[in-house]
């Protein structure tokens with residue numbers, strides 16, 4: 001039986017590449033999305049990957065959604081917490097709403113996704129958790145106090161989960177993508193994006209598939225000693 005993998009925000013951008021790569025590697029994949037029905041429908045049509053709609057910022061919705069996934073596909077053994085949003089603004093203009101929206105989705109969303117699955121992983125003595133953080137959680141970013149806080153928080157989450165899960169066969173790791181050619185990065189004003197690309201030694205944006213590659217590495221059965229780590233995939237833009 002193939003392992004079941006849940007990818008939040010798994011129908012678009014980096015998440016879609018992760019879902020597809022996991023499916024191609026033999027996993028049974030459930031991809032969640034928050035709002036874009038059309039994109040989810042065409043993703044399912046083109047890949048055969050089942051999509052599920054819920055707001056990762058809601059614990060109740062996440063718990064109910066995960067129960068449905070497990071009833072349909074079986075126990076979730078691999079979780080990729082990828083769902084994320086930006087609400088960029090310089091700090092003096094950032095509103096409490098912009099702060100809370102990003103915290104709820106990007107940070108609380110990781111808790112809401114992993115927490116309902118965790119007891120089953122502990123019982124079965126196997127689990128793989130990957131949280132998609134960001135270069136901006138490592139270095140901070142102008143106009144991203146909210147986003148950078150969540151992405152730095154992701155690293156704290158996996159370092160803690162790694163210690164709690166290790167004896168139960170569960171690993172938790174973070175990936176920090178740099179600037180990848182997705183809708184999120186394409187929404188940055190063109191002039192700003194050009195100046196960002198100029199700071200990337202690779203001289204280009206990354207591809208979503210280049211992040212999916214790192215996910216496959218971390219979730220493999222024989223990756224059991226790789227735990228609590230942070231993998232950077234940013235074209236050489238920033239080292240920690």
Ligand code: CAA
Nearest residue numbers: 086088089090134135136142143178179184185188189192
């Ligand atoms: N460093 C220093 N100063 C900067 C700056 C930077 N990176 N970016 C903008 N500024 C300056 C501008 O030059 C401008 O200065 P002046 O007032 O002297 O002209 C000022 O800050 C901007 O002020 P505005 O009032 O014009 O700003 P705004 O309210 O219109 O906001 C913005 C514009 C939201 C900051 C916009 O420039 C933007 O979106 N920037 C990109 C932020 C970014 O990189 N986000 C990452 C998104 S991708 C992602 O998050 C994925 C990932 O994980 C990597």
